[in-house]
Amino acid sequence: MPVLITGVTGFVGSHLAQYLLSRNQKVWGTYHSGNFQNLESFRHQIRLLRCDLTDFRHILDLLRKLKPEQIYHLAATSSVGQSFSDPLGVYCVNFLGTLNLLEAVRQLNLAARVLVTGSSEMYGKVGPKNLPLRETQPLNPVSPYGVSKAACDMLAYQYFLNYGLETIRVRAFNHIGPRQTLGFVIPDFVSQVAKIQLRMQEPVLTVGNLAVKRDFSDVRDIVEGYYLLMQKGNPGEAYNLASGKVFSLREILGILCQLTASKIKLKIRFSKMRVTDIPVLVGDSSKARRLTGWRPQIPIRTTLADTLEYWVNRISSSPVSKREASR
Secondary structure: OEEEEOOOOOHHHHHHHHHHHHOOEEEEEEOOOOOOHHHHHHHHHHHEEEEOOOOOHHHHHHHHOOOOOOOEEOOOOHHHHHHOOHHHHHHHHOOOOOHHHHHHHHHHHHOOOOEEEEEEHHOOOOHHHHOOOOOOOOOOOOOOOHHHHHHHHHHHHHHHHHHHOHHHHHHOOOOOOOOOOOOEHHHHHHHHHHHHHHHOOEEEEEEEEOOOOEOOHHHHHHHHHHHHHHHOOOOOOOOEEEEOOEHHHHHHHHHHHHHHOOOEEEEOOOOOOOOOOOEOOEOHHHHHHHHHHHHHHHHHHHHHHHHHHHHHHHHHOOHHHHHHHHH
């Protein structure tokens, strides 16, 4: 069965492609930039197609040629912080890209399932009595990124209601692991710890608000959830994917410090804090679990250890670190 992943070169897209290949699926993937680092040794197994999802004619022509039976729509600008500095850019990529994809599927009358990925940021700030968050919780985003993903979620529902498109709406809570880029809190932490471990940075970690609590899952568990929901999800429905457990960023740092022999001091930088930081996000994924049997399998400590190993290898193999080591 031909499967298309938009944003295949990204953090989640690369892990999803790897998972689908392990299940002997034929994978096509779109990309916007030419950075294929995340695809590593399995790039040759994927048919890569350059595509600008904000260009309707481009995506229309691509789908007309490919006629995929399943589309995992992952392409997006996914940084909450970046959405505050460039809200228009984030909204254009996320909402307009999703609109163009769904409209192309509709115009071509493709018999394709489309999995539209959302985010826990869509729920925004909620009181303790409403936790853990269920799919019935009203959307109340507090960031431009959250607004853009809420709009995409509603758009997918509208295309199901009005045109019968088989859209599956997935609201994945925070997922982390190897290959996640800088600009997100966990790789920002782990990359600094890796530099400290390699003696390329003083044992001082620059951090923001460590009191916030998040529901972290391993990206490799999340992409398995995407696959199961693509196969078994009911069109038009929304599904949370979450571990149901919360860790404060201070607890995450505690685990990272245990994974390295270095003694690390913390330096608070108030510029890293946001006025609208959501104190706690934790999800209830019982709906997806009952339907698909999905369960998160990878412990947080394993995820962080794998992520640290990834950053140590990446930093130590970079041309800059090699030049420094030769001095």
